Amino acid sequence: MFRSKIIFYFLVCFLCFWSPQVNAFQHDIHKVKADSIFKIYQKTTDDSSRLLLLSELVHEIHYSDSALKYYEEAIFLSDKLNNKELKAQNMNRLGVYYRNMNLQEEALNMYELALELSLGSGEKIQIGHSYNNIGQMYFYKDYYDEALDYYEEAERIFLKVDDQNGLGYNLTGMSLVLSELGRYREALEKINKAIEIREMLGQTRQVMVSKFNKADILMDLGAFEEAENDILKLYEYGITNDKIRAINALEKMVELKIKTGDQQAAIKYANLAHDIHLEKPFSESMIHIYQMMNQVYFNLNDLENAQKYQSLLQAERNIIKSERTKIQLAGLTIKKQKEEIDFLNRQKDLIEQNEQFKMFLSYGLVITLLIITIAYLTVYRALQREKINLTKLSEQNKKIEIQSQDLEKLNKMKDKIFSILAHDLKGPLNSLSGLVKLIQEDNLTKEEFISYIPILAENLGSNNILLENLLVWSRSQMNGLEVNNTRIDIQKLVQKNIEYLYHSGYYKGQIIINDVDSDAWTVADKSMIEIVIRNLVSNSLKFTKQNDQIIISTYYQNDKVIIKVSDEGIGIKRKNLDRLFGSEFFSTLGTHQEKGTGIGLILTKELIKINKGEIWVESEYGSGTTFFVELPKA
Template sequence: MSKITLQVKFLIFLFVFGTALYNDVVGQTHNVGQEAELILAQYQEAKSDKIKLELISQLVRVIHYSDSAQKFYPEAIRLARLVGDAELEAQNLNRLGVYYRNMNLQEDALKLYEEALTISRLADIPVQIGHSLNNIGQIFFYQDQFEESMNYYKEAESKFLEIEDNEGLAYNYNGMSLVLAAIGNFDKALDVINKAIKIREELGNERQLTVSKFNRADILMSMGDYKNAEPDIMNLYDYGMANDKIRAINALEKLVELKLKTAKYPQAINHAKEAILLHEEKPYSESMIEIYQMMYNYYFDRGNPSESKKYVDLLEREKDILNAEKTKNYLAGLTIKKQKDEIASLYREKELMEINNRFKLYLSFVLFLLAFAMFVVFSIYYRYYLKEKRNLLTLKEKQKQIEAQALELDRLNIVKDKIFSILTHDLKAPLDSLWGMVKLIDEDNLSQSEFEEYLPIISQNLGNNSMLLENLLIWSRSQMKGMHVQLSRLNVHKLVEENIRFLLSSGYYKGQVIENYVAHDIEVEADKNMIDIVFRNLLTNALKFTREGDQIIVDTKESDNIYTVCVSDQGTGISEEGLKKLFGNDFHSTNGTHQEKGTGLGLILTKELVQKNKGEIWAESTLGSGSTFCFTLPKL
């Protein structure tokens, strides 16, 4: 048996016996309830803190296994500190720690045990020192810190031997045996648990004796001594059948395991069936999961699919029940922890209130003078603060204005530089060419045939300049915040047709086929001049990057609230890197199929105009396979 399995089984068994003891208490509810009510009434009428401490300590001993005990422990501890009774303080700290341990709040329990140990040592109270050491050893055992656990148990053993406390020794040996078994020292573990059993037989504590014998059975089974383990398991079974069926189920789990290991399969099956019947009467999922698992493995190994299927179904159902129960217990633990914190907070608040009441009379006048002085200081400071705040706000506003003006000035400088660049390079070169040609004509240095040859080039350059100037003027006005949307009802088909007719006579037209597939009845509400420029720029781009015979199509798609207008071409297309640069703030341009030059301004302006008309624009393209530029316009 592994160390982890041994610990888990001990925790489960501890829970079983805790539950059983609680059931024993519930079975005596009438008597316990009457005794608790009597003690509580006496406590409420008591005048002396010492008497109150004795009564509340007696009360928590009576109701120790009930949830209601938790709220009385902090008061018992507070009273013990108040009257200076270190023994009752340590005792109640240890008992409260046991309560938290049973609720799986191990860290909280450990803090209480350590506090009890400190108090017990300072006051030299051997019994409470021993119990505190035992309790701390148990927590370290749960946390797999076996060496530390054993050290605490050995120190507790020496303390109990010193004062001849046999009951404490029995608890000590019981816990120590578990640590020894966990580290694989089974012979020593068996020797120690036998000591615990002998003491408990002499004390006549049947319940604790059953616990120790069952622990011995676990050790014997780990050693493979099934014959001697069986009587101890049967002892638990008999005790459980007489007192609580949960303990009987726990014993049946071990009996099933024992019979399977000793190849007494019919007896194992009978024990499992008996456990199932008891489980229906008194549910206990932890042991039943182990039984179902063992029976499933047994039938699966023997090739009995029907029985193995039955037990695996029972196993899964029981796991679900256990998981739900664990979740419930976890939430209960959180609730208890929260209640603990709230109770501690209430007691701290109560203590503070008592201290405040004692000094209230003496401090009231001082506090009044202090409050008055603070009021005067605060008034002066507040007036100064308001003045400084107003000055600061004024300063921040001026700073924001200066920063905004600086940013705007930087932006306008960039715009200005770009405009000058366009005027210097993109407009100057065609005009210089035109001026040179005019000079040649004027000086009769150009023949008629040469003039006719250069005329299309002049026309193209002038057309390019005209388009560039138009874009430049509109964009410049937009950048200077002088452009406003003038909405009107537009027929999209007519607007496309007008732009196609205009561009057929421009220098960009090279014999391409331009198709207007926009439906005649599509109308939108937008700024005509802006959308006109949008169409002109997109169609110009399409003409620029296509060759003679290539097809350019303008079409629309309709959705719920918008029209999507697309200009598609069969031109040179755009690379993936080029697509990323479109519609950005930088001026990016590429020469056309006839080396037509551009500034990159057209698409920047197009994007801005589309957005001003509550639309979006994008492009799709593959290098060498044409491009599609789309933008949206809201429906009427």
């Protein structure tokens, strides 16, 4: 989901500024116009004329790093001249600049300021663009209901002022939100209207973006034949005009053919995309293609080709990581410069205020010192008398607080166990009880009984993990655990638990890869380490989606073996990282709203600790999570 939004955003920028046959020409046109405007701007002294020239200049160079200072100057002149329309316009465009530099919070703040200004001045077109831009930012943050509200408000305004260009952008973005909300028919209506508008305006590249969205929606609806026709048209356009578009179209063809069961066709399109990629690289799409090919060959038991695509996949990921690092560093530089300017302005204001109140503060300081001295002498004797009493009271309070904390911990433990038994374990057992009752009353045929067995097995399988965690954790809290060390083949242990978890309720079609070295052995309690592996992999399954990869691998450090469980899931918010292994139960909903108890990771840490190991986690919200388990090497 997040990946598709990033690709869409990249393609929008790409089609607007970097189309292969027109980019160089368009770039030259923009540069010539920008140079001409800048020369006139340098000779102009009138503020109104300078503001108009700056607004035109940044429109020509808004994809350039040098645009920031001109945006800020244009906004300053807009304030000076009280030109609210141009101020809102430049603030909206500056928000787009921040968004391109991956400064999303700064971009959202700029859009909201532009909206507030536009609402005050009544500039309808800028109000519409502000609503549309804010909706886009909420969409990137996965706040779909909020995003839809802003998009619908922007649509109402664009229709009222008959801004067809703005409406084309608005309906294209809104179709993405409706698709994420599962309202596919409405999404199709919006994207069809966007295509109609953009064709009418002669916006060829924008039409391609809208058709890309439409094919996605059709595939979600299962209309593969219609989607295939649109994708092939996009491929034909791309192979002639835009190789990047061609690769993106082939990515969709590979995905479509896999979904329809035509693996050979999927392989053909993947090879074609690979050839074009060598000529015109586009890592974003090739990562997804290589992932799909890795799984296809894995399913065909062709491990050589599966490993080949795994290597290609890792190479492209390294390229993307490098590019994202460059963008992030550029964004951080801009943010730091902005913070330094703000700091200097604040410092200047403080200096001026200090000069104005310097004498008053001096008098105030003398008076304050006199008051403090008198108060100190007055209170000193009373404090001496109370010191002994306060010390005794403090010691009593500490004892009471420790007792209260222990009691609260025990109550929470008891309540948590009762809650789990009452809710998480009760459902599958009730289902099983109902099935037995139907059999006893002869109300269930053999065929119906057989059809219910997989569902019950899946529910009971997921609850088996929960029950095992609950029992081991409870025993560790009450009586402690006894370690029985043996030599463990980590690769076999991991494979066993992968096969077990394929039948659990957490499995949603993810790609689980056992990349553990065949000679990876450790000395530990086998049952405990098995619980650790099962908890970490099921945790990854909980927070990933279909086709996301989960990789279990190992590496060595000194006399230790490190087990690494990586996923491409939704990641963990920074504020929640420190809570994962704490003493409090903490859990969040999975990608399919799966509930957890919070016991799994607490128990995992305890089991690793008593086996003389360490566990830690690294995660970036929205980009996946990696757990590391360090154990003695056998």
